Amino acid sequence: MSAVVLSVALSASASADMFKPSKAEQMKLGKQAAAEVRKKEKVLPDSDPRVQLVKRVGRRILSTFSEKEQPWEYSFDVIESKEVNAFALPGGPVFFYTGLLEKFKYEDELAAVMAHEITHVRREHWAYSQRDANKANVLLLGLSLFGGRRDVLSATDLLATFYSLKYSRQHENQADSMGFDMLVAANYNPDGMVLLFETLKQSSKGGKPPEFLSSHPDDGNRIRNAKTKIEKSPKEFPALTKINL
Numbered sequence: 436m437s438a439v440v441l442s443v444a445l446s447a448s449a450s451a452d453m454f455k456p457s458k459a460e461q462m463k464l465g466k467q468a469a470a471e472v473r474k475k476e477k478v479l480p481d482s483d484p485r486v487q488l489v490k491r492v493g494r495r496i497l498s499t500f501s502e503k504e505q506p507w508e509y510s511f512d513v514i515e516s517k518e519v520n521a522f523a524l525p526g527g528p529v530f531f532y533t534g535l536l537e538k539f540k541y542e543d544e545l546a547a548v549m550a551h552e553i554t555h556v557r558r559e560h561w562a563y564s565q566r567d568a569n570k571a572n573v574l575l576l577g578l579s580l581f582g583g584r585r586d587v588l589s590a591t592d593l594l595a596t597f598y599s600l601k602y603s604r605q606h607e608n609q610a611d612s613m614g615f616d617m618l619v620a621a622n623y624n625p626d627g628m629v630l631l632f633e634t635l636k637q638s639s640k641g642g643k644p645p646e647f648l649s650s651h652p653d654d655g656n657r658i659r660n661a662k663t664k665i666e667k668s669p670k671e672f673p674a675l676t677k678i679n680l
């Protein structure tokens with residue numbers, strides 16, 4: 436590695452977030468990428484009861500956030516597909532597949548996924564992964580940090596890598612843990628989270644695991660963590676809410 440590259444990399448690390456896409460960039464990219472997803476995939480209309488359900492659950496969780504919880508712009512869509520999955524793009528667009536919705540008996544399970552995905556947005560997990568990738572590129576290739584090189588990422592680039600993106604275990608744990616708290620704050624029954632993990636474990640047998648399991652197939656830890664949090668919680672939880680579609 437040349438001394439120039441090294442010194443650029445070192446001085447760059449002095450300003451901690453220069454490699455990380457800003458909140459404005461995340462929202463802009465996420466919005467563009469969401470528009471591409473809506474063009475490419477079969478997205479159900481707002482009149483569909485499954486879309487209404489997903490939007491209602493999303494809004495219920497968002498309603499517990501403080502006013503200061505900005506600047507994210509959430510949107511909720513349902514894609515007609517057998518895929519057992521859901522994902523959140525940076526900045527706020529959330530997509531569920533009908534293949535996942537079909538697995539749920541209770542609204543609380545859906546809410547557990549929603550809370551998990553929203554945590555990826557709130558905690559900027561994509562942006563931090565991108566920051567680490569940007570840093571690695573600078574170290575490996577000595578890419579110029581000057582002349583606005585960093586903002587060349589397009590929505591197409593984002594989507595090309597997004598579907599195979601694996602968040603770190605630390606990010607997934609945070610999404611589970613904060614997601615649990617959001618679930619409880621929105622007055623859902625967190626048994627929904629336990630049921631969710633059990634359901635997904637069943638459905639991933641022999642196939643491609645859903646996003647929530649893909650980065651680290653559940654070894655029982657996620658179920659155990661949720662159960663421990665339920666036991667420790669002083670709150671009385673409401674009954675599970677059956678989905679009637």
Ligand SMILES: [Zn+2]
Pocket residue numbers: 551555602607610646647
């Ligand atoms: Zn996740």
